[in-house]
Amino acid sequence: MIEALSIPTLVIGTAYDIMSSVVPPRAAFVDHPVGRTFGAPHDRERNVAILAKALTELPQFTQPGMIRDLHCNWASDGSRSWEEELRAEMRREH
Amino acid sequence: MALEYLPIMAQNSASKAPRVLAKPSKFAWCVVSKPLIQSRVALLTSAALRLETQRPFVPREDLSYRRVPSDPAIEPLVIDHHSGIGTVPKQDPEIVFPRIALAGLLSRGLIGNLSPQHFSFMGGVRQHAKVEQELAPALGHELLDAQVDLALLVPY
Numbered sequence: 583m584i585e586a587l588s589i590p591t592l593v594i595g596t597a598y599d600i601m602s603s604v605v606p607p608r609a610a611f612v613d614h615p616v617g618r619t620f621g622a623p624h625d626r627e628r629n630v631a632i633l634a635k636a637l638t639e640l641p642q643f644t645q646p647g648m649i650r651d652l653h654c655n656w657a658s659d660g661s662r663s664w665e666e667e668l669r670a671e672m673r674r675e676h
Numbered sequence: 677m678a679l680e681y682l683p684i685m686a687q688n689s690a691s692k693a694p695r696v697l698a699k700p701s702k703f704a705w706c707v708v709s710k711p712l713i714q715s716r717v718a719l720l721t722s723a724a725l726r727l728e729t730q731r732p733f734v735p736r737e738d739l740s741y742r743r744v745p746s747d748p749a750i751e752p753l754v755i756d757h758h759s760g761i762g763t764v765p766k767q768d769p770e771i772v773f774p775r776i777a778l779a780g781l782l783s784r785g786l787i788g789n790l791s792p793q794h795f796s797f798m799g800g801v802r803q804h805a806k807v808e809q810e811l812a813p814a815l816g817h818e819l820l821d822a823q824v825d826l827a828l829l830v831p832y
Contacts, residue, residue, distance in 0.1 A: 583700060583704065583808065583812035583813060583816055584704075584812065584815065584816045584819060584827055585704035585705050585706045586702070586704035586706075586816075587816045587817075587819070587820055588706050589706070589816070589819050589820070589824055589825070589826070589827055590706055590707070590708045590825075590826055590827070591826075591827045591828075591829055592826065592827075592828050592829070593829045593830075593831065594828060594829070594830050595830070595831045597679075597681040597831070598678035599678065599680045599681055599682050600681055600682060600697065600831070601831075603682070603697045604697050604698070604699055605699060605703070606829070607703075607704065607705045607706075608705075611678070613678060615679075615761075616681060616761050617759070617761035617762070617764055617765045617771070617772060617832070618764060618765070618771050618772075619771060619772055619830055620770065620771045620772070620774045620777065621771055622771070623764060623765075623767045623768035623770075623771055624768050624770075625771075626770075626776065626777070626780075629770055629771065629774050629776065629777040630774075630777040630780050630781065632774075632777075633774045633777045633778060633781060634777075634781060634786060636828075637712055637781070637786060637787070637828075638712075638786075640708050640712065640826075641708070643708070646703065646705035647703075647705075662679075665679050668679070668761075669684060671760070671761065671763070672684055672688055672760045672761060673688060673760075674760075
């Protein structure tokens with residue numbers, strides 16, 4: 583809708599499966615827990631780094647519907663233990 | 677491999693009507709033609725985020741939107757979204773609405789300008805036709821009025 587008005591859009595999101603289902607015009611994937619797209623609370627350095635990375639990726643979107651992985655891991659050691667913690671959080675807060 | 681959220685959402689919402697992910701009825705795409713350093717940029721969030729002084733969003737089917745000043749000094753911001761992932765971003769909305777970070781990128785010369793206003797609405801509503809026919813066009817015209825060259829949408 584917005585792109586039909588000749589305004590380019592960039593979705594920056596954490597849920598790859600949802601983004602690939604709804605197919606936004608262009609999307610940047612951040613492999614963080616949902617609700618922490620730009621990092622942990624009050625981590626301003628990381629907030630800026632991720633936003634800058636997404637924006638500098640823009641020229642790589644050469645076709646409609648592309649999802650580009652920004653290769654941002656939540657844990658510095660690549661651990662995915664946050665997934666189970668997030669599942670528990672989502673169950674608890676539901 | 678990326679975490680799959682759809683099964684988690686389905687499991688946590690098992691007692692409700694199944695959520696349907698909607699695609700736009702007409703897909704649109706335009707080329708990014710203006711260099712970033714000349715572009716006016718706006719943020720859009722589906723977090724139902726607002727200034728504390730603005731009218732609250734009403735979960736779950738609120739189709740209104742709020743104009744949020746792009747100046748990070750104008751605060752505080754609050755999040756009205758009912759999502760189950762709300763506790764952490766409510767501590768620091770910047771992690772889903774990088775208003776300070778975007779202003780910082782303007783200072784560094786990465787982007788050309790900020791839209792005077794960013795925009796916020798309620799994500800996860802089930803009235804998809806109204807989102808497409810009412811909310812999205814209204815936001816589109818707000819972006820046109822603000823002469824925005826690039827809109828960044830951060831789903832909540």
